[in-house]
Amino acid sequence: MAALREVLIFNSKCFRGVRSYFCSSPAFQYSSLSPNNASSNVQKLDFEESDTKRISKAMKSYMERAKIHDNFIKEQLHQYNIGKRHLANMMGKDPEFFTQHDVNEAIRYLFPSGLYDPRARPMMKHPDEIYPKRKAAEFDMNGRPFHSLFYTSKPNYYNLLHDLAVKFKQLDNHEDKMIYRGIQDQQASELFLFGTDWVSKESVESVLLESLTDSQYSNLIKTMERFAQHRYAVREKNFIMQFRHQLAAQTEIQKIPELMRDESNRPFTTFSARRKRSNATVKVIGEGTGLISINGEDILYFKRKQDKEQIIFPLEFCNMLGKVDVVATCEGVGMSGRVGSIRLAIAMCLRCFVDAETIERMRLAGLLSYDPRERERKKPGQPGAREKFTWKKR
Amino acid sequence: MSLSGLLRTLPTLNAINSSLGSLSLLSRQPYSMYKPFVKEPVYNIEQLDKLIESGEAKKREFVPVKAARNDHNVSVFYDDLTSKFINMVMVKGQKELARNLVEMGYMKVKQIQLAKYYEATTDAERAEIELNPITIFHKALENCSPVLQLTPIKRGGSTYQVPIPITENRARFLAMKWMILECREKERKIHFPERLAFELIDAFNNTGKVVKRKQDLHKQCENNRAYAHYRWG
Numbered sequence: 177m178a179a180l181r182e183v184l185i186f187n188s189k190c191f192r193g194v195r196s197y198f199c200s201s202p203a204f205q206y207s208s209l210s211p212n213n214a215s216s217n218v219q220k221l222d223f224e225e226s227d228t229k230r231i232s233k234a235m236k237s238y239m240e241r242a243k244i245h246d247n248f249i250k251e252q253l254h255q256y257n258i259g260k261r262h263l264a265n266m267m268g269k270d271p272e273f274f275t276q277h278d279v280n281e282a283i284r285y286l287f288p289s290g291l292y293d294p295r296a297r298p299m300m301k302h303p304d305e306i307y308p309k310r311k312a313a314e315f316d317m318n319g320r321p322f323h324s325l326f327y328t329s330k331p332n333y334y335n336l337l338h339d340l341a342v343k344f345k346q347l348d349n350h351e352d353k354m355i356y357r358g359i360q361d362q363q364a365s366e367l368f369l370f371g372t373d374w375v376s377k378e379s380v381e382s383v384l385l386e387s388l389t390d391s392q393y394s395n396l397i398k399t400m401e402r403f404a405q406h407r408y409a410v411r412e413k414n415f416i417m418q419f420r421h422q423l424a425a426q427t428e429i430q431k432i433p434e435l436m437r438d439e440s441n442r443p444f445t446t447f448s449a450r451r452k453r454s455n456a457t458v459k460v461i462g463e464g465t466g467l468i469s470i471n472g473e474d475i476l477y478f479k480r481k482q483d484k485e486q487i488i489f490p491l492e493f494c495n496m497l498g499k500v501d502v503v504a505t506c507e508g509v510g511m512s513g514r515v516g517s518i519r520l521a522i523a524m525c526l527r528c529f530v531d532a533e534t535i536e537r538m539r540l541a542g543l544l545s546y547d548p549r550e551r552e553r554k555k556p557g558q559p560g561a562r563e564k565f566t567w568k569k570r
Numbered sequence: 571m572s573l574s575g576l577l578r579t580l581p582t583l584n585a586i587n588s589s590l591g592s593l594s595l596l597s598r599q600p601y602s603m604y605k606p607f608v609k610e611p612v613y614n615i616e617q618l619d620k621l622i623e624s625g626e627a628k629k630r631e632f633v634p635v636k637a638a639r640n641d642h643n644v645s646v647f648y649d650d651l652t653s654k655f656i657n658m659v660m661v662k663g664q665k666e667l668a669r670n671l672v673e674m675g676y677m678k679v680k681q682i683q684l685a686k687y688y689e690a691t692t693d694a695e696r697a698e699i700e701l702n703p704i705t706i707f708h709k710a711l712e713n714c715s716p717v718l719q720l721t722p723i724k725r726g727g728s729t730y731q732v733p734i735p736i737t738e739n740r741a742r743f744l745a746m747k748w749m750i751l752e753c754r755e756k757e758r759k760i761h762f763p764e765r766l767a768f769e770l771i772d773a774f775n776n777t778g779k780v781v782k783r784k785q786d787l788h789k790q791c792e793n794n795r796a797y798a799h800y801r802w803g
Contacts, residue, residue: 371632423632480666485643492644493615512640520637537618540627542611542638548603 232319245310252303259300276302311385332384333392340399343415347408354408369404372420380419426539432527435462447524451516451547454508458521462529464501470518471505483515490523490543494530516547604636611638614650641665649704651711651742658746671762676703678767700774710773714745714780718791723800732800733791748780749773 231239263282264271279300289297314331315321325331325338354360377393388396403409404416435443443462448455468487470477478484491497502522506514523543527535538544552561559565609630612618621627641653652672660668683701690696700706719740720731736744753765760768772778 370629373632425631426634481669482641482665485645485648486640488645489638489643493613516640536627536631537622540611540618540621540630540635541613542635542642543613545611545635545637547637550603 231317232315234315234319235313235317238313238315242313249303249307252307256300256303263300309385330384330386330388330392332386333388333396336384337396337399340403343412344403344406347406347411350408350411351406369416369420371423371425372417373423374400375419375421379421430527430544432535435528443528445525445528447521449517449521449524449546451520452508452510452513452550454506454510454513454517456504456506456514456517456521458518458525459503460522460525460529461501461503462499464499466498467501469501469503478511478515480511483511486515486519487522489519490526490538493538493541493543494526494534496526496529500526500529519543520546605634608634608636611635611642613638613642613644615644649707651708652704654742655707655746655749659750672766674763675766675770676707678763679703679706679770682767682771703770706770706774710770711742711745711749713773713776714748714784715741716744716784716787717741718788719744720787720790720794723797725800730797730800731790731794732797733794734801745780745784748783752779752783 260274260279261271263279263286264274266286267278267282269278283298283300287298291297314323314326321327323331323335325334328334374397377388377390380393380396381388400416400419403412409416433445433447435445438444438461442464444459446457446459448457450456468475470487475484475487478487487502488497491500491502504518504521506518508514508517520543523538527538527544530538535544554560557565612621618627641657642648656665656668656672659672680701680703683699683703683706687696687699687701690699700709717735718733719736721734722729723732724730749766749769752769753762755765757765769778769780773780
């Protein structure tokens with residue numbers, strides 16, 4: 177009986193743990209999974225005859241499920257450890273100090289795979305990473321739920337919304353107080369939200385341990401957005417930031433290659449780019465006089481004015497016209513595709529020759545973006561991509 | 571409702587708007603190769619400077635930008651409106667031909683204006699003559715743009731031509747369309763570029779067929795103003 181009480185306390189405790197969102201305390205996440213925790217006690221209890229009558233059917237079935245799951249995980253863990261030892265022996269390393277990184281290396285070496293998608297290749301990971309985490313029991317021995325929102329079927333989600341409402345009210349009260357005192361300081365909430373975005377649906381789900389529908393997620397984000405717009409939202413900064421993740425600046429995503437030197441000690445870079453069905457490789461050489469060579473010819477390789485202007489566009493944009501030489505080779509279908517790929521490659525190369533501010537300007541001008549637009553396919557039952565046959569009744 | 575609740579009404583509206591914007595992220599736009607949050611490129615150097623000065627560029631630091639299109643440019647000869655006009659003149663994708671026609675028209679405008687310039691004797695007269703064909707084109711289009719339009723609306727069994735105000739975009743489209751239609755009119759001797767040059771200079775001086783067409787439309791709208799209330803209900 178004492179042990180039973182322990183289980184109850186433990187479970188109610190770990191349920192309270194859910195309230196601190198995004199806390200990575202193992203007690204809350206793994207409680208039902210790890211074999212030496214609460215549920216192993218539950219197994220023992222299951223066979224205590226004196227208490228069987230009091231245990232509700234819900235609890236009983238939960239305990240059965242927990243037992244099966246725990247055994248399964250235990251088995252998986254055992255197999256994982258054995259597999260790890262085997263791999264360590266095969267690779268001639270000490271099994272005691274064989275890490276997950278070594279496992280990955282060994283798998284890649286021993287089971288080489290040419291499959292495109294990394295997720296389709298063979299792998300060996302800790303069962304915790306593969307099998308989804310489960311919630312601990314949400315009700316007591318009599319089948320009575322711990323949480324008041326249990327019957328919403330998504331207590332953690334609705335609890336979060338409830339917490340938001342409470343915090344909203346607190347901020348309102350604070351604002352009232354400030355107005356009453358005559359203090360009106362404008363605190364811009366934009367300041368701390370800048371450069372971050374709301375976390376994805378998947379990460380919210382993994383923290384709440386509940387699957388959400390799209391509308392539930394957008395509801396949550398809407399509420400959070402409105403909460404963040406509050407004049408005194410800065411007071412709840414830590415709470416809000418739990419639901420936001422840092423964005424990387426667009427210019428930082430792209431790596432700028434280093435300048436190389438050729439035999440006459442002039443700096444140069446190369447870049448290959450694509451557009452539509454053609455590709456181009458461009459070499460931009462510094463300390464030049466503005467020579468342009470395309471497939472061995474000069475700029476007159478392109479007959480149309482628009483194409484010639486496109487070649488000049490990035491050079492003119494960064495005032496590098498006449499300061500660098502361009503050597504380009506292009507192949508593929510269509511002149512505008514070729515010229516587009518050369519333009520992108522030149523712009524990419526020019527990043528090495530200009531300062532960071534100009535790179536950002538080039539990005540805003542759309543010179544550093546790949547153009548994903550392609551010819552739209554013809555559809556059956558109509559003469560073109562969009563065009564329809566003339567409709568005749570008969 | 572608390573005092574602060576009342577005070578919050580305005581920012582609340584903003585919040586709803588912004589949340590609507592973020593909602594649209596969830597559903598993908600059909601037919602677009604770009605995701606809906608990707609920004610349009612700002613390739614014009616003056617506009618870009620303005621964007622950076624206003625601090626808007628700082629906000630876009632984290633947002634991807636669409637690639638500049640094939641006909642975008644920073645050349646001194648580049649003009650947004652002209653490029654639009656060339657696209658409207660174009661038939662069956664023959665852009666180079668359309669561009670040559672429009673540019674020849676501009677050349678004719680320049681020649682005519684220069685002839686006037688050299689004929690003029692005093693400096694005051696010369697200063698009045700506009701020599702830049704692009705400026706002439708912009709002014710001509712402005713003179714040709716209508717403010718109202720007639721739309722057929724059915725009321726009580728009969729259709730009425732109801733005057734309605736039109737957007738800037740639509741006005742620009744109509745002006746360009748009329749200009750092109752006027753220039754394409756079949757006549758043996760005069761070709762498109764010459765016609766265009768004459769029409770542009772006429773429209774620049776607020777005379778000519780296109781301007782007359784605009785005035786006719788306005789007159790018709792004026793006549794039909796009794797039906798204006800059919801727009802609603």
